[in-house]
Amino acid sequence: xxxxxxxxxxxxxxxxxxxxxxxxxxxxxxxxxxxxxxxxxxxxxxxxxxxxxxxxxxxxxxxxxxxxxxxxxxxxxxxxxxxxxxxxxxxxxxxxxxxxxxxxxxxxxxxxx
Amino acid sequence: xxxxxxxxxxxxxxxxxxxxxxxxxxxxxxxxxxxxxxxxxxxxxxxxxxxxxxxxxxxxxxxxxxxxxxxxxxxxxxxxxxxxxxxxxxxxxxxxxxxxxxxxxxxxxxxxxxxx
Numbered sequence: 064x065x066x067x068x069x070x071x072x073x074x075x076x077x078x079x080x081x082x083x084x085x086x087x088x089x090x091x092x093x094x095x096x097x098x099x100x101x102x103x104x105x106x107x108x109x110x111x112x113x114x115x116x117x118x119x120x121x122x123x124x125x126x127x128x129x130x131x132x133x134x135x136x137x138x139x140x141x142x143x144x145x146x147x148x149x150x151x152x153x154x155x156x157x158x159x160x161x162x163x164x165x166x167x168x169x170x171x172x173x174x175x176x
Numbered sequence: 177x178x179x180x181x182x183x184x185x186x187x188x189x190x191x192x193x194x195x196x197x198x199x200x201x202x203x204x205x206x207x208x209x210x211x212x213x214x215x216x217x218x219x220x221x222x223x224x225x226x227x228x229x230x231x232x233x234x235x236x237x238x239x240x241x242x243x244x245x246x247x248x249x250x251x252x253x254x255x256x257x258x259x260x261x262x263x264x265x266x267x268x269x270x271x272x273x274x275x276x277x278x279x280x281x282x283x284x285x286x287x288x289x290x291x292x
Contacts, residue, residue, distance in 0.1 A: 072216060095278045106180075106266055106283030107219075114278050153218060157277040162207065162226055163234070164281065168218040 065090040067156045069167035076144055077175050084139040084170045086154030096137040097155040097164065098128055107153060113137065124148070149174050178203045180284035182267050187289045189254070189261065197252045197287045199267035207272030208250035209281065212236060213264040222265075225250055226272050254289065262291045 070085040088094060095114050099107040111122025118130040128139045137154060151171045157164040180201045189195045199208065207226045211219040221234030225244040239258025244250055250269075254261045265288075268281040 069218075097280075099281075104286070104288075106268075106285050107281070108283070109280045112278070112280065159277055161277045162272065163209070163221055163224055164277070166211075166219040168216060 065094065065156050065158055065165050067154050067165055067167040069154050069170050071170050073171045073173065075173045075175060078146060079143050081142050082144050082172065084152050084172065086137045086167060088135050088137065088156045090156065090158060092158050095157045096130060098139050099153045099155060101151045101153065144174055146174050148172060180267060180269055180282055182284035182287050184287060187287055189289060189291050191291060192256045194253055194255050197265055199250045199284060201248055201269045203269055203282060205269035205271055207270050209268040210242065210252045211266045211268065213266060219266065261289055264288050
């Protein structure tokens with residue numbers, strides 16, 4: 064079975080500072096990895112996904128993530144955050160044979176002016 | 177515009193009542209999902225359906241029921257057997273067959289259910 068762990072429930076950061084949201088996964092087979100964003104009182108929206116190939120994945124809104132198989136991680140990064148990035152971020156994992164994906168518990172990103 | 181709609185946005189239920197949450201999509205997606213979201217617990221899968229007239233239990237199906245009579249609709253009923261139904265409910269859909277594990281899930285705006 065697969066699982067995903069988001070190590071930080073909340074991450075406060077100053078505006079224009081860099082940020083990293085951490086995600087680790089567990090699986091005995093090859094995985095597909097996702098990052099979703101949820102703005103307050105809304106549904107989730109896909110930021111980026113890793114299926115195969117290049118380990119550095121670029122997404123929307125200036126976010127990127129790096130797949131590290133040896134460390135079983137898929138951390139999300141942005142070099143300079145804005146107030147509008149205030150949201151909850153979810154890491155998710157799936158595998159080829161699955162018909163569903165497993166979500167992490169989420170990381171709430173709060174931006175201080 | 178293509179997308180997923182959920183209604184109502186807010187729903188209040190008295191104890192002992194059944195309530196039905198609506199989810200409709202016009203994306204022509206095969207698979208649909210219902211999630212429950214509680215603070216600090218992420219999303220937990222309630223039910224999912226990969227094809228019309230078929231659905232499977234997720235991780236927390238007890239106290240819930242669903243139907244999939246049409247491709248575009250996947251209503252969720254929260255029954256009186258669900259002891260703690262106050263939560264935010266999200267519906268999602270995706271292209272599924274033949275290999276859906278890598279497909280993006282599209283989410284509706286959610287329904288917030290409160291038990292009075």
